[in-house]
Amino acid sequence: MNLVSIHLVLALVILLFTGQVVAVQDKPFTRSVVIFNTVCAKCHEAECSGRLSFNEAFEAASSHIIRHYAEASGNKPLQKELFTILNYMKGKCAYYPMSFSVPADRIWNSDMLEPMATPGNENYFISVGSFPQGAYQLELTLAENAKVTVHLISDTFDMVVEDCYASSGKRIVVPFEIEDAGQYYLRIYPRKPVQVLRLAIIKKDEQTSAAQEDKLRP
Ligand code: HEC
Numbered sequence: 001m002n003l004v005s006i007h008l009v010l011a012l013v014i015l016l017f018t019g020q021v022v023a024v025q026d027k028p029f030t031r032s033v034v035i036f037n038t039v040c041a042k043c044h045e046a047e048c049s050g051r052l053s054f055n056e057a058f059e060a061a062s063s064h065i066i067r068h069y070a071e072a073s074g075n076k077p078l079q080k081e082l083f084t085i086l087n088y089m090k091g092k093c094a095y096y097p098m099s100f101s102v103p104a105d106r107i108w109n110s111d112m113l114e115p116m117a118t119p120g121n122e123n124y125f126i127s128v129g130s131f132p133q134g135a136y137q138l139e140l141t142l143a144e145n146a147k148v149t150v151h152l153i154s155d156t157f158d159m160v161v162e163d164c165y166a167s168s169g170k171r172i173v174v175p176f177e178i179e180d181a182g183q184y185y186l187r188i189y190p191r192k193p194v195q196v197l198r199l200a201i202i203k204k205d206e207q208t209s210a211a212q213e214d215k216l217r218p
Pocket residue numbers: 036039040041042043044052053057058061064065066068069082083086
């Protein structure tokens with residue numbers, strides 16, 4: 001083999017390898033985390049026994065997993081990921097880490113939200129980042145008017161927001177107060193699947209100054 005073809009082969013190997021890392025590990029795993037933290041969380045949230053389940057338990061749990069998430073039927077890799085995520089929660093008493101960074105302005109558009117939805121926009125689970133103490137407001141813009149249950153949860157599984165809201169003008173505004181600084185997660189359960197087009201979280205005093213700027217603008 002000459003030098004050029006060696007380089008070509010190397011480039012191909014790197015491409016295949018990195019392509020695979022993204023395809024096999026990153027995207028599907030995030031989706032599985034979202035499925036686990038919405039569908040399975042109804043019973044398995046904050047299950048912190050420290051007692052891990054072994055592979056035999058996975059085989060036994062397969063039909064249980066499919067019962068609660070029919071879409072996992074025939075999808076062993078997904079079932080395995082959900083099993084791994086449950087074990088992570090049992091062992092670490094924490095949400096499985098998600099690979100998305102939080103936008104600096106805390107505004108998420110539909111493209112950023114899409115990977116944090118279960119297929120078909122049935123549920124959303126969004127890592128919204130760390131918050132210092134203070135008063136905030138979150139705003140959801142939906143593709144159409146809907147009733148949605150909103151949970152805002154700390155990394156120690158304390159619910160800061162737990163309520164159902166009906167949108168008006170396709171918008172939902174939820175004021176909330178953070179007493180314990182830390183990492184927070186947002187869970188959205190629409191009554192009927194609906195696409196979330198935008199999520200914005202603002203600090204209460206920032207919102208007032210923005211409103212004042214609006215007024216000052218000619
Ligand atoms: C309606 C409640 C409920 C829902 C929803 C639910 N589970 Fe379970 N699950 C249980 C109960 C109860 C058990 C038996 C007790 C235990 O081990 O936690 C169990 C057991 C398991 C086990 C076996 C654990 C072991 O140690 O043997 C796995 C794995 C599991 N569930 C995964 C899931 C996954 C993945 C989902 C989501 C697709 C899910 N479950 C949804 C209630 C639920």
